Amino acid sequence: MTTYAAPRTVAEAVALLAATPGAALVAGGTDLVVGVRSGKQGWPGALVAIHGVEELCGIEEPVGGGLRLGALVTHDELAGHAAVRRHFAALADASAIVGSPATRGTGTVGGNLANASPAMELGSPLLVHGAEVELAGPAGTRRIAVSAFLAGPGRTTARPGELVVAVHLPAPGDPGAPGAPAGPGAAGSAYVRLQYRRAMEIAVVGAAALVTLADDGTVSAARVALTAVASTCVEVPGLAAALAGRAPTDEAIAAAAALAAATATPISDVRASDAYRLAQVPVAVRRALAAAVARARGDHAAAPIPSSNQWSP
Numbered sequence: 001m002t003t004y005a006a007p008r009t010v011a012e013a014v015a016l017l018a019a020t021p022g023a024a025l026v027a028g029g030t031d032l033v034v035g036v037r038s039g040k041q042g043w044p045g046a047l048v049a050i051h052g053v054e055e056l057c058g059i060e061e062p063v064g065g066g067l068r069l070g071a072l073v074t075h076d077e078l079a080g081h082a083a084v085r086r087h088f089a090a091l092a093d094a095s096a097i098v099g100s101p102a103t104r105g106t107g108t109v110g111g112n113l114a115n116a117s118p119a120m121e122l123g124s125p126l127l128v129h130g131a132e133v134e135l136a137g138p139a140g141t142r143r144i145a146v147s148a149f150l151a152g153p154g155r156t157t158a159r160p161g162e163l164v165v166a167v168h169l170p171a172p173g174d175p176g177a178p179g180a181p182a183g184p185g186a187a188g189s190a191y192v193r194l195q196y197r198r199a200m201e202i203a204v205v206g207a208a209a210l211v212t213l214a215d216d217g218t219v220s221a222a223r224v225a226l227t228a229v230a231s232t233c234v235e236v237p238g239l240a241a242a243l244a245g246r247a248p249t250d251e252a253i254a255a256a257a258a259l260a261a262a263t264a265t266p267i268s269d270v271r272a273s274d275a276y277r278l279a280q281v282p283v284a285v286r287r288a289l290a291a292a293v294a295r296a297r298g299d300h301a302a303a304p305i306p307s308s309n310q311w312s313p
């Protein structure tokens with residue numbers, strides 16, 4: 001039998017997890033409940049349902065820039081939020097293509113991260129934006145980089161009894177704000193996934209890119225992360241060095257995309273062979289980089305989300 005408790009505060013949730021060995025958190029339930037119903041996992045001995053914890057809700061814009069996303073923020077909230085769309089467009093791109101309208105209205109940031117699927121939509125956008133996860137547990141609260149939180153398929157470095165409270169995003173440059181001050185540069189980001197259908201699909205291959213342009217139009221910073229081509233979402237090392245100081249020409253972007261492909265270690269499964277995934281990595285990276293550059297220039301380009309019949313190198 002599974003017991004059920006619905007705490008109203010983070011402190012209550014932490015206390016319940018500590019007092020109930022084997023308890024599992026449930027937020028929107030779109031991974032957990034679907035996993036149980038499909039036979040992938042059994043019901044946990046106890047459910048701690050956090051959907052009523054006010055402290056975990058909402059998107060805040062702290063003084064000094066950046067964003068704080070409560071763990072219960074849904075994909076719909078992310079995709080529709082003005083500051084997310086303007087400053088963290090890769091995240092809005094990713095949230096906008098999760099599942100169906102029902103999935104996006106129910107599934108949460110905390111659930112997506114804690115479920116830690118290698119094909120999770122938010123992983124790569126959060127990596128390129130340098131996001132940190134805020135955790136609360138019996139020993140108090142702590143913050144760690146998303147790159148240190150994601151440990152493998154279905155695995156994170158959360159300690160026993162810890163829950164995700166929020167995700168923190170540092171401020172990138174602002175490409176489009178009227179009268180934007182001169183600063184470290186104008187930034188743009190984008191997320192692209194290869195999908196076989198237009199909806200209710202998960203990534204066969206995905207890529208997120210964040211590009212910052214200097215006043216002279218050359219690249220001053222760049223980050224790329226890959227989805228569904230390793231045991232978890234991973235940032236491509238050395239990518240910034242490949243692009244920094246160069247004009248973001250088609251040739252420079254193609255060279256960076258080839259570098260990214262060299263770091264991918266995809267597996268074969270029912271959805272694609274390792275060879276097919278590997279061949280598509282540079283395509284995804286090229287498209288993500290090109291869209292990020294366009295956005296950094298102030299062109300609020302729509303995210304390129306091709307289905308497989310539009311997907312050729």
Ligand SMILES: Cc1cc2nc3c(=O)[nH]c(=O)nc-3n(C[C@H](O)[C@H](O)[C@H](O)COP(=O)(O)OP(=O)(O)OC[C@H]3O[C@@H](n4cnc5c(N)ncnc54)[C@H](O)[C@@H]3O)c2cc1C
Nearest residue numbers: 027028029030031032098099107108110111112114121164
């Ligand atoms: C039809 C369908 C389509 C989908 N399509 C996509 C897709 O395109 N892309 C994609 O990435 N995902 C997709 N998903 C998966 C899912 O919707 C997302 O991962 C969603 O964000 C999960 O959030 P949730 O709140 O529903 O998680 P839950 O199911 O409530 O929880 C998932 C896991 O996280 C744990 N958890 C939840 N909240 C916390 C917390 N605050 N702290 C610590 N642990 C926590 C739970 O214990 C559980 O292990 C799809 C799911 C369905 C059913």
